[in-house]
Amino acid sequence: MHMPVVETDVLVVGGGPAGLAFAIHYADMARRHNEDASQTVKIPDRVMVLEKASAAGNHTLSGAVINPSALRELLPDLDAKDFPFETAVVRDDTMIFTKDGAFELPFSPPYMSNKGNYVVMLGKLVRWLAEIAEKKNVQVFSGFSARELVFENGQLAGIRTGATGIDHQGNPMANYQPPTEVRAKLVILAEGPRGSLTRDLIKALDLAKGRNPQVYSLGVKELWEIPEGAFEKGRIVHSLGYPLGIDQFGGGFIYGVTKTLVAIGVVAGLDIADPSFDTQRALQIYKNHPFVSRIIKDGKLLRYGAKTIPEGGLFALPQLYHDKVMIVGDAAGFLAMPSLKGVDSSMRSGMLAARAACDALKANDASASRLSLYEKLFKASPIYKELYPVRNFRQAFKANLLLGAFQFGTQLVTGGRGLSASGRLTMAEDRAHCRPMRTSQAKASAAAGSCAAGFSVDKETAIFFSGTKHDEEQPSHIQVPSAAVCDECIRTYGGPCQHFCPAQVFEISADPKTGKKSLKLHPSNCVHCKTCDIRDPYGNVIWQTPYGGDGPEYENM
Amino acid sequence: MGLKVISLMKQVPLFSQMRMGEDGLMDRTKAKSMINVDCCFGLEQGLQIKKYVPDAELIVVSMGPPSFDQSLRQAISLGFDRAILLSDRRLGGSDTFSTGLALATLLRSKILPADPHTPYIIFAGRQTSDGDTAHVPSQVAENLGIAQVTFAVSVDYAPAHLVVRRMIEGGHQTLKVPMPCVVSVAPTAIHVRRPSLAGAIKARQVSIEAYNLDQIGLDPASVGLNGSPTSVAKVVNITRNRPPVSMINGNTAEELAGNLAKTFDIAASLHAAAAPEAVSAPGAAETPRQDRFPRKDFRNGASGIFTWAEVVATELALSSIEILNPARKLADELKTTVTSVLIGDHVAGLAPRLIAHGADEVIVVEDSRLKEYSILPFTSVIEQIVKERHPEISLFGATTSGRELAPRLGSRLGAGVTADCTILKVGEFVQPSSKTIWSPCLEAIRPTYGESKLATIVGFRCPQMATARPGTFEASQPDLSRQGKITPFVPQLNDSLFAVEILSTERKEAGDEGLFSASVIVTGGRPCGELDDFKLIKELVEALEEKGISAAWGATRQAVDHGYAPYSRQIGQTGKTVRPKLYIAVAISGAIQHVSGMKESGRIIAINQDRQSHMFNCADYGVVGDYLQTLPALIRRVKSGFTFGLKA
Missing domain, CATH: 3.40.50.620 (HUPs)
Incomplete structure (x- = not known):
């Protein structure tokens, strides 16, 4: 069967906050320009957004507390009262958790103030943005995943969706459908953290040359329905300490979303030494902490999900553009770690890219040199102003939390330079930190403790609450290329994948006859967080998009 | 003009989101809608014909409110050429008789070739999930006066006729069916394809042809609430609260099996227990x-x-x-x-x-x-x-x-x-x-x-x-x-009545379709694969079949993932949803994914070594024990006449 080819002017891969902010801003600017009769050169205005979730917002997950300023700029004609925010932040506590206790920090750490911010359900916000985009003639196609990049003469020419109707062995079945190739004048990669095409592009064009590697945390979150009065709407709590160890970067969060909805989550760095650390388990332990269990004791679990967070900051950003392509949002990594907020800066990056895109397509020149305007705009933008002073924040915490706090303290004093002479603390990839450290025989971290009791749910049940679903009849979208490396990993570290994956995609089981341990994949459990692609100590896991429409159904996470 | 291939399709609400209104009628407005699952198989079968007849015109046809637009466009995205909707308020309340009449009238007036001898094919799903009758395909065929096959599991095309394999009681039958004809497709045929992006783009641009009763020349008096020969007199909720599990006591496998049998005898027959009169x-x-x-x-x-x-x-x-x-x-x-x-x-x-x-x-x-x-x-x-x-x-x-x-x-x-x-x-x-x-x-x-x-x-x-x-x-x-x-x-029998030729009839072969019709389903978890490759599970099924009880075996996703059973046997959220009279869960943990596919079963027996297994919370009867011992004892009981109160 021949492969259909379709064309558009601008193709956006990923319909999240960054991709949609790009699309809306681009559509607005192009329309304004094209309606101006004095402009003889028109801006090509066909914008297509591909979203792999079954509907916009279904793969979106965040805390979320957001700063509304980017949204106000994106949609100046709308009254901020009409934004789909749940509530303003009314109370903001930072606490230290011990095993049984909780102590409030007497001061709010710098960069963590949430005054003027709002608690949102990001999925709902994204759904709303997608509707606005469609009204502005942006073609949003949900349920289609971009599978591979298409290069032509060394330049990016577009993408291809995946073929469907293929059996486990890769053979076409009776219901085979060929991929569709989308060719565009300009491609915007807005895939979110560790996008698979962004990963491929950075590698193919060496866009991370001379930068720090991106580092990530994994956030797991549950949405609970609680009786009114159990937790204040608009109250947000960030906690440090238990159940995470002193050597771990991360913490917990509790956000009062509505009077009867509370979001509870744990965020932990994927650079932890312990190969058996399990973030989903850490969340279960967290929920049984007296401070948290009191909130949810008469509640009901509604949803579960997980997502990675790019935390490398300024020095981990790849080159943001190349010929006919720009990278926006979490796919690049604009999150300012100390304030824990990335939605606002992601959307801003999309809007900046939209300005560069208009300039380029008006001139019919989407070359890297023309698109470098995007970086210039970025350096003059509020995102840069936010990222620069904390440019070494996460790197400082790389080794351990206490030392990191000290280093970050010196950064505050030195305006972000810290104790590094060059002004840039360097670091290695996350996976590099999983290797020289403890082997599986070592003492497991706190999060490996018992969590059978109380409000815990095992992973299998948790996955059910993510609503994730995949066509079982398809080749695995998670590849483990080398069986030998996999065996070595099991021998050396006991198979960290079975722990770090928050959705039980990886199972290490022993053959009942020979006792030999081997890996079994359950790709249909996947919640698309891409932790495996990041944290596998040997880089022996490759995540690619499964069939479009597959994956979690977060709706309002 | 090429061959016309028509697929009938209905859009249905997702059950999980449907609520019954104060008036006792279903409130579909708040539920998300989707293409009826069986209809997807009918759509795919239509698409398959394109492989044999590349210039065939694929037409999707539906009857319902304008909101069906969404599903019609989805059919276009799969590869259909035209989408046609019969939409008229006066059709509201139509039963299957009226629906068959209305669809046939639409087809005849707007779609079918004028020459009655020009071949065409109409595909449909077996039945809809909301109506559940499986009537409409037959009634469309009757109204058009053409041949039909229902419960089709495979369709091969040859010029002027189709070779269709269909499910029959206890087996399959292969039929040579002349065109024109209606074929309703069982949900074990070819799975519907995913839309391609190119198809989805086309679906946004296409216009849906919509007709009302006047345009197709159908008397409103013959359809809708007044024209339908049947009416819904009343709808009541079935509340099925499963009582807490009764754990079966016993020190040996033999004792456990014996006590389980005794419990069933005391609880009278399953017929009485599950009889709707209750x-x-x-x-x-x-x-x-x-x-x-x-x-x-x-x-x-x-x-x-x-x-x-x-x-x-x-x-x-x-x-x-x-x-x-x-x-x-x-x-x-x-x-x-x-x-x-x-x-x-x-x-x-x-x-x-x-x-x-x-x-x-x-x-x-x-x-x-x-x-x-x-x-x-x-x-x-x-x-x-x-x-x-x-x-x-x-x-x-x-x-x-x-x-x-x-x-x-x-x-x-x-x-x-x-x-x-x-x-x-x-x-x-x-x-x-x-x-x-x-x-x-x-x-x-x-x-x-x-x-x-x-x-x-x-x-x-x-x-x-x-x-x-x-x-x-x-x-x-x-x-x-x-x-x-x-x-x-x-x-009076004239030769035209025998236009459909029966090529072969095979009975007593176990297909996976058995899962939909079996009275008893015995499902094994992963240990059943690891320990004896489902041997005991299959033996129990055979023993029941020998006693005249229709039985089939299933597997959990874990067992399927590990290659112990084919996917077609998978029961659960991502497999099949089954409702047999009796469900026997062997060495199954009771993960929610599995339970959601079998929780509506009449009676549930859980056999598990682990007393803490969640499966016991979902069961009527629980047996704590190693299945390698309890199943042989149970199989012996069945062989000596114990059929869980079910009658052959």
Whole structure:
């Protein structure tokens, strides 16, 4: 069967906050320009957004507390009262958790103030943005995943969706459908953290040359329905300490979303030494902490999900553009770690890219040199102003939390330079930190403790609450290329994948006859967080998009 | 012009999101909608024809509100060329009879070639998840006067005809079907493809052709609430609260199996336990008797209860024996007689058995061409008999044959059919619109909306027709001393009735379709694969089958993932959803993914070594023990006659 080819002017891969902010801003600017009769050169205005979730917002997950300023700029004609925010932040506590206790920090750490911010359900916000985009003639196609990049003469020419109707062995079945190739004048990669095409592009064009590697945390979150009065709407709590160890970067969060909805989550760095650390388990332990269990004791679990967070900051950003392509949002990594907020800066990056895109397509020149305007705009933008002073924040915490706090303290004093002479603390990839450290025989971290009791749910049940679903009849979208490396990993570290994956995609089981341990994949459990692609100590896991429409159904996470 | 291939499609609400409104009607407005699952198989089968006939025109056709636009566009994104919607408020409340009529009228007036000999194919799904009747494909075929095959599992195309393999009771049949024809496709055929992006782009641009009744020239009086021969008299919720699990005690496997058997004996038979009579139908007695309206008898002289006695190979189908039980009760209450229609080749010898089970008369039709059931001649034969005898009620077993024969016959006779009933009784219907109490009428009661509701359906045209779900009614004890009349009947049979050629009939082969029809499903978890490769699971199924109980085996996703069973056997959220009378879960942890695919089963037995297993929370009976020991003991019990209270 021949492969259909379709064309558009601008193709956006990923319909999240960054991709949609790009699309809306681009559509607005192009329309304004094209309606101006004095402009003889028109801006090509066909914008297509591909979203792999079954509907916009279904793969979106965040805390979320957001700063509304980017949204106000994106949609100046709308009254901020009409934004789909749940509530303003009314109370903001930072606490230290011990095993049984909780102590409030007497001061709010710098960069963590949430005054003027709002608690949102990001999925709902994204759904709303997608509707606005469609009204502005942006073609949003949900349920289609971009599978591979298409290069032509060394330049990016577009993408291809995946073929469907293929059996486990890769053979076409009776219901085979060929991929569709989308060719565009300009491609915007807005895939979110560790996008698979962004990963491929950075590698193919060496866009991370001379930068720090991106580092990530994994956030797991549950949405609970609680009786009114159990937790204040608009109250947000960030906690440090238990159940995470002193050597771990991360913490917990509790956000009062509505009077009867509370979001509870744990965020932990994927650079932890312990190969058996399990973030989903850490969340279960967290929920049984007296401070948290009191909130949810008469509640009901509604949803579960997980997502990675790019935390490398300024020095981990790849080159943001190349010929006919720009990278926006979490796919690049604009999150300012100390304030824990990335939605606002992601959307801003999309809007900046939209300005560069208009300039380029008006001139019919989407070359890297023309698109470098995007970086210039970025350096003059509020995102840069936010990222620069904390440019070494996460790197400082790389080794351990206490030392990191000290280093970050010196950064505050030195305006972000810290104790590094060059002004840039360097670091290695996350996976590099999983290797020289403890082997599986070592003492497991706190999060490996018992969590059978109380409000815990095992992973299998948790996955059910993510609503994730995949066509079982398809080749695995998670590849483990080398069986030998996999065996070595099991021998050396006991198979960290079975722990770090928050959705039980990886199972290490022993053959009942020979006792030999081997890996079994359950790709249909996947919640698309891409932790495996990041944290596998040997880089022996490759995540690619499964069939479009597959994956979690977060709706309002 | 190339071959026209039409797929009929319905958009249905997602059950999980449906709520019953204050008025007792389903509120579909808040539920997300999707293409009915079975219809997806019909769509795919249409798309497959394109491989044989590249210039075939693929047309998707639906009837419903404008919101069906969404699903029609989805069909376009899969590769359909045209999308057509029949939409008219006056169609609201149409039953399957009216729906079949309306769709056929639309097809004839707007879509089908004018020359009646030009071949075309109409595909449909087996049934819809909200209506659940499987009637419409048969009724469309009847209204168009063309051949049909239902429950198709595979379709091969040859110019001028199709070779279709269909499910039949206990096996498969391969048919050579001339075109034009209607083929309804079972959900075990080829899975529907994913839309391509190019298709989705096209779907946004295409315009949906919409027609109303006036445009297709159909009299509004013949459809909708007033035109439909049946109406929904009442819908009640079925609340099924599973009582807490009873754990079976015992020190040895033998003791456990024995005590389990004893518990079942004490709990009486499953028939009694799961019989729908046990479901209270609130409202039944609450309706105030509106005596101010006059009672009217709509039967117009029709009298007597007909049943179709289905012959499978050379035996009477059990379902045909079963329906004699309610037929007898209805006849006694209406002070009339039961007449069974027995069609086949050399089948007269089966007639006394029908009499022993309650028939007063057996009309025997024998012809060598009627050896195997086939829809066109059988419809014609029964039509001829009905026209001579004018029965008031006509009952069929809801088998793969009965479920196509009854609706086709209904459409021919202008009578309504209620599908898959679990309760049949005499009642009356107060119709405020006509200020009339219709009495007596057949109250045909059936589970609907995924077994969550019980709907009472009544009709006012004779014969009042219904199909009865096999296994619901208990076969009565035969009374060999009963006397009855055996009357031969010679029908008119012209050659065109035999246009569909039966190429082969295979019975007693275990397909995965068995999972949908089995009374007992035995499902094993991963340990069953690791420890004995499902040997004991399969042995238990075989032992039950030997005792005449339809049984099938299933597997959990874990077992399937590890290669111990094919995906087609997977039960659970991402596999099949099953509702057998008895579900035996062996070495299954009870993960929510699995439970959501079997929790509606009649009775559930959990066998697990781990006392803490969640499976016990979902079961009626729990056995803590190693299945390698308990199953052999249970198999021995079954071999010596214990069938969990189920009757062969």
